[in-house]
Amino acid sequence: MPELPEVEVVRSGLAPAVTSARISAVDVLDERALTRHPLGAADFVARLEGRAVRAAVRRGKFLWLPLEGDDDALIAHLGMSGQMLLRESDAVRERHERIRLHIEHPQHGRLAVAFADQRTFGSLAVDALVATEGAAGGFGSDLAQVPSQVAHIARDALDPAFDERAFIAAVRRRSSAIKRILLDQTLISGIGNIYADEALWAARIHPESHGAALSAQAVRRLLSEVRLVLEKALAEGGTSFDAQYVNVNGQAGYFARSIEVYGRGGKPCSRCGSLIKRVAFTNRSSHFCPVCQRKR
């Protein structure tokens, strides 16, 4: 599933192809891919055609392409199965392709950016850019701006401007489970079910431990493990369990080979040999080692 490392791989793959490119045409093949753009397909197309792209920027799991004029941006959220694929301008349609952008780049010529999404939880939109506090709004641009739909999303753990002290304090004020806190994108962004389980295992913290039950030192250690897991996944091209996550060229990542607990219910923990447990957790699953990760 696309979490921070997967979205960053997509962003870094798109950036050289779309920066300074002009959008010549837009094909909306399925309006369900525009749930974030309430004004509909015709408005979406009108706001994009003829515009030049400034950069490719990411905060957490949100990706956006600021448009010339610096007033608005094309935003993308990949949901659970969204893909942004770079193709030749006349390439055949992808399976589950919902939107295609035709672009013309000064150096690379005519290309297509295909947004494909099997489960249709992902969406594109054109959204106004708003000022954000101090530092750059996201990775990939120096501008202190974010799309209005991203304004409530916290900075991610790899963002140099991430406020570690504020995060630790916020965690220790909360009575809910630490895993739920890690998945709260308004506190820390970019973490999904896979990396939450992996970071908690690495930090030896039970996913159902309450935030208020953790020491500042424990939260700091968890944050450190979050960063290590995200950086390692990024270095390995992200996690691909199936065909749902690929980079802009359609290639899978390798981090699935480094997974310690996620999806390994019933298999031995690599640290202590105990069997990894899988339990239901708010409409999804949590995986943890019952010996290494004691509940506090």
Next chain:
DNA sequence: GGAATAACCTGGATGC
């Protein structure tokens, strides 16, 4: 305001 939960959605896997 914090916390919990349901709904959205498709296709692969599984069971009968």
Next chain:
DNA sequence: TGCATCCAGGTTATTC
């Protein structure tokens, strides 16, 4: 072989 059911999970609206 065909059909029904379960499961995966990020975000947001709703409810308490």
